[in-house]
Amino acid sequence: MIFGKYNFYKKENKWAPDKNERKELHDPYNRFIHFVFSFSNNPNKLVFCDTRKFGKITIFETNKLKDLDHELNKLGPEPLDNDFTFKKFENTIRSKNGKIKTILMDQSIISGIGNIYSDEMLWLSNIHPESIPIKIPEKDLKLLYISMKKVLLKGIKFGGDSTSDYRNIDGARGKFQGKHNVYKKKNEKCGKYGCRGVIIRKVVNGRSAHFCNLHQKVF
Numbered sequence: 001m002i003f004g005k006y007n008f009y010k011k012e013n014k015w016a017p018d019k020n021e022r023k024e025l026h027d028p029y030n031r032f033i034h035f036v037f038s039f040s041n042n043p044n045k046l047v048f049c050d051t052r053k054f055g056k057i058t059i060f061e062t063n064k065l066k067d068l069d070h071e072l073n074k075l076g077p078e079p080l081d082n083d084f085t086f087k088k089f090e091n092t093i094r095s096k097n098g099k100i101k102t103i104l105m106d107q108s109i110i111s112g113i114g115n116i117y118s119d120e121m122l123w124l125s126n127i128h129p130e131s132i133p134i135k136i137p138e139k140d141l142k143l144l145y146i147s148m149k150k151v152l153l154k155g156i157k158f159g160g161d162s163t164s165d166y167r168n169i170d171g172a173r174g175k176f177q178g179k180h181n182v183y184k185k186k187n188e189k190c191g192k193y194g195c196r197g198v199i200i201r202k203v204v205n206g207r208s209a210h211f212c213n214l215h216q217k218v219f
Contacts (some may be wrong), residue, residue, distance in 0.1 A: 001046055001047070001048055001049070001169055002025065002026065002030060002046070002047050002167065002169060002170070003044055003045070003046050003169050003170070004017055004018075004021050004022070004025050004046075004047075004170075004171065005017065005021050005043065005044050005045070006018065006021075006044075006045040006047055011216075012033075014033070015033045015036050015045075016031070017019075017171075018138045022170075023042045024167070024170055024171035024172045024173075025171040027167065027171055027173075029049075029051055029165045029167060030049050030167055030171050031049075032049050032051045033043050033049050034048050034049070034050050034053075034055075035048035035057055036048070047128075049167070051165040052165065054197065059191055066144045074107075074108050075107055075108065076092070076106070076107060076109045076110045076111045077104075077110060077112040078111055078112065078153060079110050079111070079112055079113065079148055080112075080149060080152055080153070081150065086142060089110075089141075089148075089155060090138070090141055090145075092109060092110065093109075093136075093141065094133050094134050094141075095180070096109060096133060098132075098133075099129060099130045099131065099132065099204055100122065100127060100128075100129060100130075100131045100132070100133055100136065100144075101118050101119075101122060101129035101130070101205075101207070101209050102204065102205045102207070103133060104118045104121070104122075105118050105207065108215055110153070113148070113152075115183075115207050115208065116176075116180070116183045117151055117152060117155060118209075119182050119183045119210045119211065120151045120181055120182060120183060121144065121147040121150075121151040121152075121182065121213060122211065123181050123182040123192075123210075123212060123216060124147040124150065124151060125144040125146075125147040125180065125197045126139060126143065126215050126216055127143075127144055127215045127216060127217065127219070128211060128217055128218040128219070129202075129204050129209040129211050130204060130217075130218060131218055131219040132219060135219040136219045137219070140217075140219070152159065154176065155174075155176045158174060158175040158176040158178075159174035159176065159181055160174030160176055161174050161176040161177050162174045162175075162177055163177040163183070163184065164187070182210045182211060182212065184190065184210065185199045185210060186199055186200070186201040186210065187199065190215065191212065192212065195212060195214055195215045196210070197212040197213050197214025197216075198213055198214075199211070199212060200212070200213045
């Protein structure tokens with residue numbers, strides 16, 4: 001979602017930012033506008049920009065959400081919620097079959113963890129992405145829980161990750177892509193203190209995984 005002054009250009013049959021708007025709104029990634037919200041008390045527009053067409057807009061009455069068969073009802077807990085304790089995290093993770101990277105990215109299990117963040121938190125917690133949850137020792141799972149929160153808070157601090165198409169409400173890029181420890185660092189030396197490993201890239205259940213071949217252990 002991007003907020004700013006937008007006009008509808010009949011000749012091109014499309015919505016686009018005003019020619020005098022800030023340069024961020026003219027970023028090529030911000031041109032894929034699929035929905036426009038207008039306001040009665042503000043000349044600016046709130047536009048839904050979706051490059052990869054993964055998004056969806058649904059209109060419903062708030063008090064009827066739980067009665068709808070909707071994706072929001074199928075989301076797992078928020079990883080930064082204070083109520084999402086380590087014990088809940090452990091019970092959730094250990095009850096699932098599969099590889100830990102895939103489980104972390106499953107939005108019905110835990111919401112909000114994508115490909116980049118899963119690589120970063122697994123690197124930080126010394127866990128190989130193909131580890132099986134039930135085999136991960138409790139102390140290592142605790143470190144993953146801590147690393148999960150640390151990485152996500154760092155992502156928020158630096159305004160999100162714009163390795164691909166993410167842009168904030170002002171149309172600007174985030175800066176987390178400049179803080180990666182492992183993602184997109186294939187064949188580089190591992191940056192963990194005292195580690196002599198090398199970053200490997202491997203496809204895990206259809207998604208790329210970046211990890212150290214030395215300090216990240218397979219459980």
